[in-house]
Amino acid sequence: MKFKPDWFLIGMAFAVLLAWLFPDPGAHGGILHPELLTKLGVALIFFWHGVALSFSALKAGTLRWPVHLVVQATTFLFFPVIGLLLLWPLKGWLSPDLRLGFFFLCALPSTVSSSVALTAAARGNVPVAVFNATLSSLIGVFLTPLWIGLELKTSGNTLPLGNVILDLVLWLVLPLIAGQLTRPLLGDWAARHKKFINRLDRGTILLLVYTSFCDSMKWHVWSGHAKSTLLVILVGSVLLFFIVMWTVNLVCNALHFPTEDRIAAVFCGSKKTLASGVPMARLIFAGHPAIGLILLPIMIYHPLQLIICSALANRWARRTLKPAPRTTT
Structure with missing residues (x-):
């Protein structure tokens, strides 16, 4: 079989x-x-996605x-518990400060754009991804500071709900x-140009990867600490990701979810x-002198998850789909 490079x-x-070479253009500001x-x-x-998805599908x-x-249970319950155990x-x-940052990572909501884009690229259930990504962002406004407050044994930290919503x-x-x-x-046009929309999704993912690494380089999160510390965060992030992914897969299989x-x-x-x-x-950490250290784990986890999930999406997209049963509307 002839090898075909994956663009x-x-x-x-x-x-x-x-x-790495040109971080300034893609960094914040x-x-x-x-x-x-x-x-x-x-x-x-x-x-x-609004054009392509019928209301019945949504x-x-x-x-x-x-x-x-x-x-949602994985995002806001299982993740923080596993974080504490790790x-x-x-x-x-x-x-x-780094331990607090690692727990802050575990308490955050899920992504919105890349979760939906990756689900679409992998030919998954996009309406489910849209709903969960949106719901996670809204729930996170309340539960993320609550988890951090419990971890710090303090209260009173709030978020501007109006701005987030x-x-x-x-x-x-x-x-x-x-x-x-x-x-x-535009519905018929979108149906005829699915490949274009798929490339648009993947292009956005590449943009997210670039800007994420630009901020990492610009903020010097890869330097200024012992190599052993960065290695521990990297290994912990990889371990955290695969524990969660493996557990979600097990639960989905046990509940007989469709692929x-x-x-x-x-x-x-x-x-x-x-x-x-x-x-x-x-x-949440306004005025904290070590906010850079608190942000370090999410700065490492974010590009890591994009790379792993993008490889998974590419693999799952090549699977053979079973014919969908006919439904009457």
Whole structure:
């Protein structure tokens, strides 16, 4: 069999290399303005998903409550518990600030754009991913600071609910609604150009990888600490990811979820958001002198999860799909 290079995996490696060589353009405040460019890319993805998805399909995804329960319980219960168990033997390896940062990573909500984009690229249940990614962001506004408050044995740390909800509505809900409203005009075109929409999803993932590594390089999170400390965080992040992914797979198989639902559950349940994590950290830990150390674990975990999940999406996308049963509407 003739070997065919995968442009997407090559693009992942190139994005990392590009961020290492030229971090300034893609870092926060750079000339590419990634804080706006990424949001525009997310809005475009959700617009085309709104065009491509029928209302009945979105409703079907919304009603898949067993999948939603698995994803949200994994994100906000299983993740923090596993984080505490992993941190217990690492007390002698990590400083208190780094341990707090690692737990902060475990308490964060799931990603939005990349979870949906990866689910679509892997031919998973996109409506389920859309619903869970949105729900996770909203729940995280309350549960993330609650978990951190319990860990610090303090209270009173709050988040500006209005700004968070407004951001979600502006860049996710409104584009999805706009796509639904224009579906009668653009639905047939979207059906004929699925490959283009798929490439758009993957292109956005590459953008997220590039900007994530740009911030890492710009903020010097890879230097200034002992190599052993960075190695412990890296190993802990990999271990955390695979424990969660393996557990979600087991639960999905035990509950006999279809493959498409399992893909959505794995991507939504195993991923943590950097885009919401940074502003959350600046509010929860306002004035903390070691906020850079607190952010270090999520800065390492975020690009790591994108690389692993992108490879999984590429693998699952090549599977043979069973013919879907006919339904009457």
